[in-house]
Amino acid sequence: MSHMDNQVLEKRAAARRAVDDFVQDGMKIGVGSGSTIVFAVQRIAERAKAENLKLVCVPTSFQARQLIIENGLVLSDLECCPKLDVTIDGADEVDAKLNCIKGGGGCQTQEKVVAACASKFVVIADHNKQSTYLGEKWTKGLPIEVLAFAYKPVKLQLEAIGGVAELRMAIKKAGPVVTDNGNLILDWKFPASPGQDWVAMATQLSLIPGIVETGLFVNLISRVYFGQPDGTVVVHDK
DSSP states (O other), X not given: OOHHHHHXXXXXXXXXXXXXXXOOTTOEEEEOOSTTHHHHHHHHHHHHHHHTOOOEEEESSHHHHHHHHHTTOOBOOTTTOSSEEEEEEOOSEEOTTSOEXXXXXXXXXXXXXXXXXXXXXXXXXXXXXXXXXXTSSOOSOEEEEEOGGGHHHHHHHHHHHSSEEEEOBOSXXXXXXXXXXXXXXXXEEOOOOTTXXXXXXXXXXXTSTXXXXXXXXXXXXXXXXXXXXXXXXXXXXX
């Protein structure tokens, strides 16, 4: 079996386990974005049909909205459902303290808002996303959503902290990636360090004018599920 096939099976195992552990009748559910969440939505739809569950789903992106609709689930938003029971989402990297980096798909702002609205924030991932410290495995940088007119001064301020901040460029479109919110993304390739205080860094980044939101998630994860190559799932709680 190829590495890609293994990764798909790991994502699927983690997603199904999380849905079976957390989703109950009457819940309001935040639906994340990315490749792993596809398996979670499929499982939510399976259970909703088989068990006649009454569920409401709030998306974190255009992709998540389409998944909810295509799977015949009830679509809502944060205006109607500002308090959620659980949000299930993927991650690009999760460290030993359950801090994580998200935003490889460019949806980190909506993802963080929806995660923060939930009583429980549950992350699902393949085993490659588990690391000791942030930046150990994920080398594409911390995604930071910025106002378009401010990207250059924000880039300079990030690079003054350390590393390099690169404007994310689009594929199959000339120019930069534009988020669902109409903003740009800087991928900050920060100096990775086991001793980094990510709570302090999150505060420091939030004080930079022009930053809308970052893909740094601290003190948010309730539980993470890592799918393993042998088909099992390893669970870590906060």
